[in-house]
Amino acid sequence: MNMKTQLTTTLLCLATLVAPTLRAADDILIADFEGTNYGNWKVTGEAFGPGPARGTLSGQMNVAGFKGKGLVNSFFKGDGTTGTLTSPEITIERDFLTFLIGGGGHKGKTCMNLLVNGEVVISATGPNTEPGGSEFLNWENWDVKKYKGRKAVLQIVDEASGGWGHINVDHIAQSDTPAKKVAGPPQRGGQTPQLKNARELAITGKYLLFPVSNNGQRGRMTINVGDQLVHNIECDFPASTDAVDWWGWLDMSEYLGKTAQITAGAAVEICAMIESANEIRHLQPLYDEALRPQFHFSQIRGWNNDPNGMCYYDGEYHFFWQSNPGGRNWANMYWGHATSPDMVHWTEQVHALRPFGGSVSNRHPSMADASCFSGSGNVDLLNTAGWQKGNEKTMVIAFTDTGCGESIAYSTDHGKSWTYYEGNPVIKHGGRDPKLMWYAPGQHWVIALYDERAPYGQNISIYISKDLKTWEYTSSLPGFFECAEIFELPVDGDLAKKKWVIFAADARYAFGSFDGKKFTPEHEGKHQVHWGAYYASQCFSGSPDGRVVQIGWARIDMPAMPFNQTFTVPTSLTLHTTDDGIRMFATPIKELEQLRKPNPKTAANKELTTEAPTVEFEVADQLFDIVATVKKGTASQAILRFGDNAVTYHFATQKLDEMPLKLKDDKVTFRVLVDRPMVEVVGGGGACYKTSARRDMGKPLGKVSLTAQGGSLTIESFTAHEMKSAWNPQ
Secondary structure: OOHHHHHHHHHHHHHHHHHHHHOOOOOEEEEOOOOOOOOOOEEEEOOOOOOOEOOOOOOOOOOEOOOOOOEEEOOOOOOOOOEEEEOOOEEOOOOEEEEEEEEEOOOOOEEEEEEEOOEEEEEEEOOOOOOOEEEEEEEEEEEOHHHOOOEEEEEEEEOOOOOOOOEEEEEEEEEOOOOOOOOOOOEOOEOOOOOOEEEEEEOOOOEEEEEEOOOOEEEEEEEEEOOEEEEEEEEEEOOOOOOOOEEEEEEOHHHOOOEEEEEEOOOHHHHOOOEEEOOOOOOOOOOOOOOOOOOOOOOOOEEEEEEEEEEEEOOEEEEEEEEEOOOOOOOOOEEEEEEEOOOOOOEEOOOOEEOOOOOOOOEOOOEOOOOEEEEEEEEEOOOOOOOOEOOEOEEEEEEEEOOOEEEEEEEOOOOOOOEEOOOOOOEOOOOEEEEEEEEHHHOEEEEEEEEOOOOOOOEEEEEEEOOOOOOEEEEEEEOOOOOOEEEEEEEOOEEEEEEEEEEOOOOOEEEEEEOOOOEEEOOOOOEOOEEEOEEEEEEOEOOOOOOEEEEEEEOOOOOOOOEEOEEOOOEEEEEEEEOOEEEEEEEEOHHHHHHEOOOOEEEEEEEEOOOOOEEEEEOOOOOEEEEEEEEOOOOOEEEEEEOOEEEEEEOOOOEEOOEEOOOEOOEEEEEEEEOOOEEEEEEOOOOEEEEEEOOOOOOOOOEEEEEEEOOOEEEEEEEEEEEOOOOOOO
C-alpha cells in the first residue's frame, strides 16, 4: 500500500468513527395529543374540551395538516368558549421547538406561548392568511438555543370569543433541525404532484366540466381563450379516472364556437376528461342527494361560506356567497349567485366574480386581482357612479380583493354579468368585508367594514362616498370582528321610534344611533340572538316591504356530498321592548310557511304527568316545522325529541338548551325547523335562535314527541307540520 492510499484509508476510517458524533441528536417529543385526555397538562376554561379533538369539530371548517388522529382544537362548543392548556415543566435540550399550529390569528389571544421564569419569551398565533385565520396547521419553529438547559412551560391560549376565536396545535417536539413549512394544504396521498398538462378544447356548450374527488390532489387549472385569461382556479382533481366523486362546472357561454387553451395540474388522463357541455353533469340526483337541504339554500357544487351581496332589485332577491367550485373544502374564492322571487325558491346563476386575475391585463371583466372575499350588494338608483346604461339601474357589489383592498364591481344588465371597476381598490386598509348601504338623509353611500386601524384594534370602521369611487374615513367602533352589518329598525313596529343596529360575524349586536358617519351605542357590551353553527350573516338591501331579512352561514359539514356547508333560512329581524330592555328578535320569514303540507299532526290542551309524560307522533319523513307551547307545572324540563335529536327547555334556569329564554305568563313557545342535515331552533318567537347539525343526518325521524321530565306540565299546543321541498315541491 503506498503512502497516498494509506492516508486515504486512514481518513475514511476516522470519518466513519467521527460521523455519528456529528449527527443531530434525536428529536424529543413533548406532546402528540393522540390520547383520550390531556394527561398531566393543566386545563382551565371550557375551550379545550375533555380531551384532544379527533379532527374537525361540529360547525367548524375542515381542519387539516395535523399528524395522526388527535390534536388540540379549542373550537369545542364553538368560538365562544375560552381557556388555557398548560404543559408540565420541561427542560430545553435542543436548538428548536417545532410544532404544528393553525386556527385564529388573534395575536396574544389565540396562541401558544413559551414561558421561562413565568414570563412569555416567545409566542406564535394561528396563521392570518385566510379571513381571520386558517384551519390548516403548518409548522412553526422557535429558535431556543439561548434557553438550552433552562426550565420552561408551554401554554396554549384561547382568550378570544369572537370569530376565529380558537387555536389548533399538534405534535410539539424539541429538535436540532427546524421543520419545513408546507406550501399549502397537503392532500391525502402525499404532496400535490407538480403536474402541468395542457390541451385545447372546442367550446361547444355553455359549461366547462371537470372531474373532482373529495380526497383529490389539488392542482391549478387556467383557461384562456385567445389571449384572454378566463378562469384561474385550484381544483381537487382525482388521482385516477375511476376516482371521480362529482363534476365541477365553470361558465363558458360567452365563448361558444371558440377554442380554449387549458393548463391543468393533473395527470394527462385527468386533463383529457375536461370537456365542454350544455348541461351540468350530476352523478347523484340534483337537489335530492342524501344530505341536500330541502328548504335551506345550498349551492349545486363545492364549498360555500359567507353570504355576500344580498340585495333586492326589480322583483328579484339576489343572493351571493363565498364559493369554491373546485372542491368541497375552502379555496379560491369565487362569488356564487342565485336569484329568487320569494327567498324560498332559488335559481342558481353563473358565478358573479372570479379570483386570481393577478397582473394579467387581458382577463375576464369579472375577474379580481386575488381572491374575492366577502362583501355586500346594493343598487345605484340615482346613478351616482355614472355607470347606468339606458333605464336599467346599476347593481353594485363591494368586496375584499385579498391583499389589494376593498373593491367594486358593477352590473348594468340586471346581474347577468359583472365588471371589475378599473379604479380598484377604492379603499386600502388593514381589514375586509365591506357592507355597502345608502344613507338617505345625507344622500351618500356608507361602507361599514372590519378594520384594524390604530388605536382601536379590531373594529368596524365607517367610510362615506358620493360616487362609489372616492371614499372618506369617518369613524371606528371597537370590539367587532369580520363581516360588518348595519341597518335601522323600528322598535315594537313604531316607525316614529327607530334604532340603528350594528354587528359583525358572530351576530352579537349593539343598538344606538347613526348620523351617517358615526355609530353611537346606547348601552354597554353586546346582546345575543344567535347560537350554534351560525356565522357571518348578512341582510338584504332594498327589500320592497321594508323588512330587514337576514341569512347566515350554517357551518355544517356534509360528508361525502358534492357540496359542503349551507345557509340558514331567511329570518326577519325586529326590535322589541322586553323585561331586559330593547332586544332584537329573529323569526323565520312568513314565506317559508308555504312549504307546510296540509293535515299536520297536532295535540292541544293536554296535561302531561309522571304517569303519562309523553305525547308522540309517528312520522314517515324528515322535513318538519314543529311548534310547541307549554305551560309550566311541576316538571323540571320539557323535552322535544325528533329522531335521535332533542331540544330541552329547563324550567329552573329558564333556558332553551343553552339559550336564555324567560317564561311569559308561565308559558314558553319554541319552534324547530328540521331539514335533512340540520336543525334550527327558534325560542320565544325569535328571542333566541340556534343552528346545528342533526345527529341523524339524512334519516327519517320515525317519531316526534314532547315529554314532561320530573313532573307535570300542560301542552297548550303541539303541531308537527311536514314540509315540502323547495326544490321538488310535489
